[in-house]
Amino acid sequence: MRRFSCKQNSDFLTHLDPVTLNANISSETQFIIAASANVGKLKEHPPSSYSLKIHNFSQFKKSTAFSDHKYKSRIFSSGGYNWRMIIYPKGNQKDNGIGFISMYVEIDTASLMVFTPPSDVFAELRFFVYNKKENKYLTIQDIEVKRFNALKTVWGLQQVLPCDTFINPDNGYIFEGDQCEFGVDVIVCPPLTNWxxxxxxxxxxxxxxxxxxxxxxxxxxxxxxxxxxxxxxxxxxxxxxxxxxxxxxxxxxxxxxxxxxxxxxxxxxxxxxxxxxxxxxxxxxxxxxxxxxxxxxxxxxxxxxxxxxxxxxxxxxxxxxxxxxxxxxxxxxxxxxxxxxx
The missing domain is CATH 2.60.210.10 (Apoptosis, Tumor Necrosis Factor Receptor Associated Protein 2; Chain A)
Incomplete structure (x- = not known):
């Protein structure tokens, strides 16, 4: 059994309690919740907000050494705001993520400035890692709604999958040579209009x-x-x-x-x-x-x-x-x- 966790620090604002994952992935694999706000399992449904497909993960991992060991996606829109997905292929060492794949979502601060004063944005997050072997997505849902604002622009998971588990082709996350896919759903809670x-x-x-x-x-x-x-x-x-x-x-x-x-x-x-x-x-x-x-x-x-x-x-x-x-x-x-x- 391997343990997942996520905490809040000065670099990235996260909030995930410990969960464990069965290393033997199967179609029924799911996270075993232990006082956790997260639910994770293999699902057929792909991400709907954003997908990042990588052809040559090894080179991708090397390239991030020149960008603070992370990769920021292109901007995408969801719920009327602009976002980026952030991947740490070796884990976010500033957030206790060493040895794991770390994934985050960052809101574009310009989106917050549309309103005066800058608004708070509440969103539900789902992170995806494609498993070719099962032809499903490892989907991690945080059941707690996240509050994004000018002071807290980033939320995510610092320990999504152990790197050893991820890069082992037998587990299905690396496939057809050195390909992989990450994704995210950002479900923005609409502002209160009926009261x-x-x-x-x-x-x-x-x-x-x-x-x-x-x-x-x-x-x-x-x-x-x-x-x-x-x-x-x-x-x-x-x-x-x-x-x-x-x-x-x-x-x-x-x-x-x-x-x-x-x-x-x-x-x-x-x-x-x-x-x-x-x-x-x-x-x-x-x-x-x-x-x-x-x-x-x-x-x-x-x-x-x-x-x-x-x-x-x-x-x-x-x-x-x-x-x-x-x-x-x-x-x-x-x-x-x-x-x-x-």
Whole structure:
């Protein structure tokens, strides 16, 4: 068993925990995960972001001695950003990679400067090494999303395969003389575009609205409508049915709290309301109270009660000497939602 690892240092920013690999490669070969963020196995699917095929690996390895022992690929695009794949054929000695093939991905810093301030780019990485013997790709997937930015431009694996395993033709990574293939997939996580922020207002400068309905006993209209009032960032009004609405059968007072047209919830919007409704006792000792806790939506821009208060005892208990009925609504909580446009 051979051990793979990857760590973070000042030269390359990596983050891979130890994993082990069975040296006897087969079609079912896969990494044995030991508290690791990496998953590796042989797969048929080739890389889709970038592939580097090398004809004469021995000469390739020698040539990197003149470029800090690494080879940087041509720039390729993925997810709207430019990248390079970096190969260390003898391993990255600055990152504990000696004796292994080391592979990294570097983001082109010019891609980061498109936004002000420079943006963070989150990407998933998959590294590939072709195995001709199995006609599959050794694929190492890091399940942790990597964060690229101006300070952290490189992420990767410092110990992909032991060099001895890689260069042995019997294992299938070197084939047809001295050929090999490396690859990478860079899957860029798109920026967040759909969101909502839900908040609740619990403190109001004036949380109560009072409405005095004069000459209540003489009202002829079926419904009374209050003036509009602002509270909790919304505009509201009350509707009161002195003899009850169609559901009250003339036996109960009906009352409802409406949002004005300009503040009605739009499609898929909702507003939570917690309120207290009161019919005030003129003597101030026995108010009739009922709580409301409801979500207002496009389909239900009003809530209340068809059978709020029995009309039988209303005149005696709740009308003052001037035949005035006083109604009060107190808002306790009103929600608000900010959301992305679609």
């Amino acid at each position: 909502e922020i839900l908040s609740f207002t619990e403190k109001f400068s004036d949380s109560k609205f009072s409405w005095a309905i004069k000459k209540f006993s003489e009202l002829k209209e079926n419904v009374q409508t209050s003036k509009s009032f602002s509270m909790g960032g919304k505009k509201w009004f009350l509707k009161l049915y002195p003899k009850g609405n169609s559901s009250a059968n003339g036996k109960c007072l009906s009352i409802f709290l409406y949002l004005t047209d300009c503040d009605k919830p739009k499609a898929d919007e909702k507003i939570f309301v917690q309120a207290n409704f009161r019919v005030l006792d003129p003597l101030g000792s026995n108010h009739f109270r009922y709580p409301l806790e409801k979500w207002y939506t496009e389909q239900t821009p009003a809530w209340g009660w068809a059978q709020f208060l029995s009309l039988a005892g209303l005149p005696k208990r709740y009308l003052d000497k001037e035949d005035t009925l006083k109604v009060e609504v107190e808002l306790k909580v009103v929600s608000a939602t900010k959301y992305s446009s679609t």
